[in-house]
Amino acid sequence: MEFMGYRRPDGAAGIRNHVLVIPTVVCANQVARGISQAVKGSVWVEHQHGCSQLAPDAAQTARVFVGHGTNSNVYGVVVVGLGCEVVRAQEVAAEITRQCPYKPVHCVIIQDAGGSYKAIAAGSIAAHRMVEQASSLAREPIAVSELILGTECGGSDACSGLAANPALGAASDLLVDAGGTSIISETPELIGAEHILAGRAVSQEVSDRCIATIKAFEDNANAMGVDMRGGNPTPGNIAGGLSSIEEKSLGCVYKGGTRPLVDVIGYARKITKKGLIYMDTPGNDIEQLTGMAAGGCHICIFTTGRGTPTGSAIVPTIKVASNTAMYTKLTDNMDINAGTIVDGEETIQQVGQRILAEMIRVASGKLTKAEILGHNDFGIQRIGPTL
Amino acid sequence: MSKSQAIVMKASDNVATAAQELLPATDIEVQVNGVAVAVHVTEKIPFGHKVAIRKIAAGDKIIKYGEVIGEATTDIQPGQHTHVHNLGGCRGRGDWEV
Numbered sequence: 001m002e003f004m005g006y007r008r009p010d011g012a013a014g015i016r017n018h019v020l021v022i023p024t025v026v027c028a029n030q031v032a033r034g035i036s037q038a039v040k041g042s043v044w045v046e047h048q049h050g051c052s053q054l055a056p057d058a059a060q061t062a063r064v065f066v067g068h069g070t071n072s073n074v075y076g077v078v079v080v081g082l083g084c085e086v087v088r089a090q091e092v093a094a095e096i097t098r099q100c101p102y103k104p105v106h107c108v109i110i111q112d113a114g115g116s117y118k119a120i121a122a123g124s125i126a127a128h129r130m131v132e133q134a135s136s137l138a139r140e141p142i143a144v145s146e147l148i149l150g151t152e153c154g155g156s157d158a159c160s161g162l163a164a165n166p167a168l169g170a171a172s173d174l175l176v177d178a179g180g181t182s183i184i185s186e187t188p189e190l191i192g193a194e195h196i197l198a199g200r201a202v203s204q205e206v207s208d209r210c211i212a213t214i215k216a217f218e219d220n221a222n223a224m225g226v227d228m229r230g231g232n233p234t235p236g237n238i239a240g241g242l243s244s245i246e247e248k249s250l251g252c253v254y255k256g257g258t259r260p261l262v263d264v265i266g267y268a269r270k271i272t273k274k275g276l277i278y279m280d281t282p283g284n285d286i287e288q289l290t291g292m293a294a295g296g297c298h299i300c301i302f303t304t305g306r307g308t309p310t311g312s313a314i315v316p317t318i319k320v321a322s323n324t325a326m327y328t329k330l331t332d333n334m335d336i337n338a339g340t341i342v343d344g345e346e347t348i349q350q351v352g353q354r355i356l357a358e359m360i361r362v363a364s365g366k367l368t369k370a371e372i373l374g375h376n377d378f379g380i381q382r383i384g385p386t387l
Numbered sequence: 388m389s390k391s392q393a394i395v396m397k398a399s400d401n402v403a404t405a406a407q408e409l410l411p412a413t414d415i416e417v418q419v420n421g422v423a424v425a426v427h428v429t430e431k432i433p434f435g436h437k438v439a440i441r442k443i444a445a446g447d448k449i450i451k452y453g454e455v456i457g458e459a460t461t462d463i464q465p466g467q468h469t470h471v472h473n474l475g476g477c478r479g480r481g482d483w484e485v
Contacts, residue, residue, distance in 0.1 A: 158404050158435035161452065162394055192478045193454070221479050228479030229471070241404065241435035243449075243469070244476025247456035305435070323435070342406050344391060 001178055003147065003363035004139035006072075009102035013146040014072035015298045015363040017137055018043050018314050019130040021078045021123065022065050024092050025050030025085035031108070031116050032080045035123035041131035042078075043313040045378035051085040052387040058086045062095075064268045064380050067294025069096035069105065073314045075137070076104035076130035078123045083111030104130050139365065145179030147363060148271050150292035150300040150315065151255045152186070154285035156233075157240030157305025157322060161251020163341035163351070164303035164322035170352025171301065171359065172257035172276070181274050183297055184256030185281040185288050187217045188232050192246030193253035197278060201261045209264040213280045232283055236306045255303060267381050268294035285310050286379035289317065299363055301355060309333045310377050311370025316362050319369060320355060333369050393426075393438055395419050397453030402437040402469050404451070409438060429466040437469040449474050 006014040021044035023032035029046040036044035045068070049061045069077040069092070077096055081089025093107040106126035113119040151168055153160055172182040184190075190197060194214040201207035221228050233242040242248045262275040268291045271277055279295055281288040285308060289300060293315045300315050302308065305322040307330040321327035324339030336358055340346040346354075362368055393403035398420040409415060409432040416423045417440060424440060432438045437451065443463040448455045457474045467473070 158437070162396070162404060188479070192456070192476075196454075218479055222481035225481045227476075227482040229476060232479075238471055241433065241437065241470070243437070243471050243474045244457040245479045246454070246476055247451060250452040250454050250456065325434075342394070 001144040001360065002141040003144060003360045004365060005142040005363060006137055007140055007142065008072055008100075010100065012072040013142045013298070014074070016073040016314065016316065017075045017134040018073055019076050019078070019127050019134055020044070020068060020074045020314055021080065021127060022068060022092070023047070023050070023080045024065055024087045024089040025082050027051070027082040027085065028080040028089075028110060031110055031119045031123065034116070034120040035078060035080065035127055038120065038124040039127040039131055041135065042127045043376055045313050045376055047378055047380055049380050049382075050087040053086055054384045054387065057383045060268065060383060061380055062087045062092055064290060064294045065092045066095045066099070067268050067270070067296065068314060069103075070099045071293060071296055071314055073298060074103070075134035077106070078127050078130075079105065079107045080119065080123060081107070081109045083109045104133070143179070144175065144360065145274075147175065147299065147359070148181040148183065148297045149175055149359065150183045150185075150289070150297035152285065152288055152292070152300055152302040153189075153252055153255055153304065154302060154310060155304040155306035155308040156237050156242060156248060156251065158242060159322035159339065159342050160303055160305040161254060162322070163348070164305070164320045164338040165251055165254040166348045167338045167341060167351035167355060168255040168301055168303050168320060169257035170349050171355035172255065173259055174352060174356045175359070176257065176259040176275055179274060181271060181277060182257065183271065183277050183279050183292050183295065184253070185279040185292060186252060186283045187214055187280050188221065188228070188245070188283040189249050189252040190214050191218050191249050193249040196253050197256065197261055200259070206261060206264055210261060210278060213264055213278075240305055265295070267291045271296045282381050284379065286377045287381045289315070290378050290380060299359060301359065303338070307333060309370065309373065309375065311368065311373065311375030313376035313378060316368045317370045317375070318355075318358060318362055332373070335369055391418065393417050395440065396451060399453050400450050401439060401441045401443055402449060402451050403440050405432040405434055405436055405438060408432065408434050427466045429464065430468045432468050439463045439465050439467050439469045441465055443469070
């Protein structure tokens, strides 16, 4: 099986050719947006971070930026800094260049440029040139074994665990069997299902790390002295029929399929192994998607029961509806209907095949609904307090 | 395959998930490992919500996907709606620690 993708000079495969504008600090958001709005064909992200952060948060924030810049769906990067922040734009730009020396990277510092308009002008000229170069590249056949899939579920209902998640799991298994990589994450939504994932680990060490990662999250939640319920499952999950975090988790874990768990990695850490990988992320859709994109995933398949519009700026996000009623209602946002399983019209395997086929189409250039809508959702998981 | 009124994932489950809204005083059949089991629904069960298919005593585990999803906080009769009003999760319960 092959898709039509972009081959990067270091051998990496990409499925998009984005020119990405990243502000390294909240204060640079408006300039980043200004640059992207001036240059058709570029995308931008914005966030609340990059300054007044303790070292672990600052490092994680920088890692997310570098991960987005080095993601192989990105052709070139414009990094925008203010000039006095904790996360230094120059260092982020330099690290992207160190990891991907072939990639065009331009750094703009607002205080050095002489203000917002001058920074927007300088960044726009650089982005303009990158878009021109990027648009001349041609796609070529690449084996699906090079694809990294991020799996995600959000706005879950009781059908998520019956239909969309097992179908995504079937697609994930097909990709892993073809030599590809699949990421399962959302640590709070593995509470109560950790034995299922850990039981498939390739070694005792990976199994222990899986259990310890999930326990640490539950211990943190318990330390707040509250019932998780209301935060997770969310009010919408509960309205949809989910009653406890265990029930939600048991439905969630299906989306990782049934193949061996080869590695457990931290938030936004680089994906380096093939097969099923567990990344430690929050359950929050945007923070999870951002972490997986920073880890290098090419494409995300997002199952939902209540209906969620989410999409990354650089990682095409395919939305799979768990029930036909919502699929029919939210046509603006849903790419695939897995509700046919609950309706008795298709099997989990059949929908899994359909998801894989759509994954290959999107990897080859078909736009997802979230891309057509221009989604650029981006959120960085925070560790400690803001100073 | 025909459309089920409610879906049971594993034979050990004591609840089924409604695949359509179920109305009070209706009789449904659920497939448990290929065997049809009759359940008399006594309460309205919204789409996606759970209905007990066996008697579950207060304090007993509630099983779905063949796994524990919580404990019954009151006695639950077959056909009753099983949700947050009579099911308490066992995990992520900081409120039990303080």
